Amino acid sequence: MPELPEVETVVRTVAPKLTGRRIVSARFSSKHVVRENFARLARRVAGRSIHGVTRHGKFIVIALDRGNLLVHLGMTGRLIVDGRTGPYTRAVFELDEGELVYNDPRQFGRIEWSEGLPDRVARLGPDALAVTEAEFVARLKARRRAQIKPLLLNQAFLRGLGNIYADEALFAAGIHPHADAARLSRPRARRLHAAMVEVLRAAIANKGSSISDYVYDEGRGGSHQQHLLAYGRTGEPCERCGAPIRRIVLGGRGTHYCPKCQRV
DNA sequence: TCAAATGTTTGATC
């Protein structure tokens, strides 16, 4: 579920509640979510205080007085202060006041500790909300023979976009999902950058898109799903021209676009 | 009833 706007919303929700708290103890129950030894990770975080919570692409970075606790929500992860525990609870951090609960039915999420940032995370591309237009255009030009949609999903190219907002950004910019990235004209590349930033900002303002699992707090979901113009609208008329939105599979991902408004 | 779909990353293979 969670892409940049959803993760940003979770961070904003959780940060004020966690900052200044101390982790008393932690327990884990999923070998998928926690890859290292449970006891070792619990020892690492026990007794540490939380300095702040930030976002790195789709990663949630909980800064401790020593090292960082990284949480990735995968597709169905939920990170909630004083959240309800249940059959899908994979981690619980007892705090000096309250507790931080991680639920994740599909277990595609990850929780790990790192001194700084793990290499694979540090090496990701620039953040989709922070990248400048010039850098974005330059990076597009550098990709020979890459289709734009899968490229936007590649976190090593740009961090933060996922399937929903890649489709939305391309729709807003009028670019066909399988246009050749390096061959986009400068004005079209610039338009894509502007569209992407605008789409992400609007989604954050609406606290993300709640399509199936995503909530940012107990019982609270975002509302941006009501404003999506391409994603999930297969067969419905395009807001701009009325042609039915088409769905194809590109790079193994469902891809929604207007065959009339979006050109290669 | 069953295949296919779902926002994620990864690791293997070409």
Added chain:
DNA sequence: GGATCAAACATTTG
């Protein structure tokens, strides 16, 4: 290096 595909898992949808 980079693209592509399958896999990890649980649940819902057609």
